Amino acid sequence: MKYVPWSKIKDWFCTTCGECCKEFIVPLRTYETTLLSNIFGFSCMELRVGTTYLKRRLDGRCIFQVKRNGKMVCGIQPLKPLACKMWPFAVFETPQYEHRNQAYFEFRGEIFYVYVNPCCRGLIYGSPSFRFINSVIPEFIELRLGLRKHQLRSTSLKLKTAAEPITTLCIRP
Numbered sequence: 001m002k003y004v005p006w007s008k009i010k011d012w013f014c015t016t017c018g019e020c021c022k023e024f025i026v027p028l029r030t031y032e033t034t035l036l037s038n039i040f041g042f043s044c045m046e047l048r049v050g051t052t053y054l055k056r057r058l059d060g061r062c063i064f065q066v067k068r069n070g071k072m073v074c075g076i077q078p079l080k081p082l083a084c085k086m087w088p089f090a091v092f093e094t095p096q097y098e099h100r101n102q103a104y105f106e107f108r109g110e111i112f113y114v115y116v117n118p119c120c121r122g123l124i125y126g127s128p129s130f131r132f133i134n135s136v137i138p139e140f141i142e143l144r145l146g147l148r149k150h151q152l153r154s155t156s157l158k159l160k161t162a163a164e165p166i167t168t169l170c171i172r173p
């Protein structure tokens with residue numbers, strides 16, 4: 001699978017297809033492991049070759065994915081790990097893949113290289129729109145740099161508040 005430089009994308013909207021929470025495993029940072037294990041217990045995660053990941057159900061879906069209004073959505077929206085917040089974007093300080101010039105993005109005087117995972121179903125290919133350049137990509141860079149936690153345009157516009165009450169998700173043994 002080849003990452004696509006941002007400049008090939010016209011715009012991106014999460015369609016809440018829910019497939020990314022089934023197809024990919026989610027690595028956790030140390031503070032996320034601590035936070036989630038304090039709330040849900042260690043049974044919501046698993047250790048593989050020195051890295052902790054969110055546990056998946058037998059059908060491959062993340063243990064925190066829930067069905068709401070016929071859509072499979074994140075049940076821990078405010079608490080979801082950075083890897084989930086960043087999907088399907090990848091932001092680097094140095095070029096990582098092909099098309100260095102097409103991945104170049106300047107943000108607040110700093111140089112970044114921004115790519116998109118083409119597996120996401122919310123991508124619209126074409127010449128980048130004003131919204132994509134000025135709202136969407138900057139928000140992903142801010143998330144990556146830790147400058148923002150709240151998601152506005154980097155998640156589904158329809159379901160960004162679709163968090164289940166944590167008590168209904170508690171899986172602590």
Ligand code: SF4
Nearest residue numbers: 014015018020120122
């Ligand atoms: S981020 Fe992409 S793959 Fe994931 S639910 Fe949204 S549209 Fe689907």
Ligand code: SF4
Nearest residue numbers: 021062064065074084
């Ligand atoms: S934590 Fe939420 S966004 Fe991340 S994989 Fe699980 S259900 Fe999907």
